[in-house]
Amino acid sequence: MHTYEEMEKLIEELMSKYDDGRAFAGGVSEENIKRMEEILDVKLPEQYKWFLRKYGHGGFMGFEIFGFISNDSMPMVEYTQSYREKFKLGKEYIFIVNVDEYYYCLSCKT
Numbered sequence: 001m002h003t004y005e006e007m008e009k010l011i012e013e014l015m016s017k018y019d020d021g022r023a024f025a026g027g028v029s030e031e032n033i034k035r036m037e038e039i040l041d042v043k044l045p046e047q048y049k050w051f052l053r054k055y056g057h058g059g060f061m062g063f064e065i066f067g068f069i070s071n072d073s074m075p076m077v078e079y080t081q082s083y084r085e086k087f088k089l090g091k092e093y094i095f096i097v098n099v100d101e102y103y104y105c106l107s108c109k110t
Contacts, residue, residue, distance in 0.1 A: 004050055014060065024058035028068045036068060039077050042094060042108035066096050 002010070015023055033052055037044055044052075057067035057075060066076040079095040089095065089105065097104035 008054065011055070018060045023060045025056035025067070025069045027054055028052040028056045032068055032071075036074060036077055039074075040080055040094060041091065043110060044094070044108060045106055048094075048096070048106055063099060064097065066098075 030053075033044065033049055036052075051065065052067050055065075055067070057065065057069050059065050066079055068074050068076070076094060076096055079098070080089070080093075083089040083095045083103075084091065092107055092109045093105040094108060095103065095105050
């Protein structure tokens with residue numbers, strides 16, 4: 001398991017190598033993180049909240065982690081709500097990545 005500092009360093013290295021200036025949306029406030037939790041009725045994992053605080057939403061090299069872009073655009077919330085309805089995704093999961101035929105979710109079970 002990597003520390004937050006190690007993960008940040010790795011992401012920064014990858015950004016310097018592959019980022020075209022549009023990789024991440026920017027950090028999310030605690031207020032907006034709480035808003036996302038309230039909308040979905042979950043407690044987000046601390047590691048994911050770290051990502052939201054630091055990067056908000058984004059990625060590079062064809063891999064995008066869904067999060068929060070603006071008050072009008074919360075892809076993680078939108079996809080999670082859609083997949084809960086469409087595929088009966090359990091309420092304890094959030095949808096964070098869509099890579100073609102593969103989907104990645106996080107468990108919010110405590």
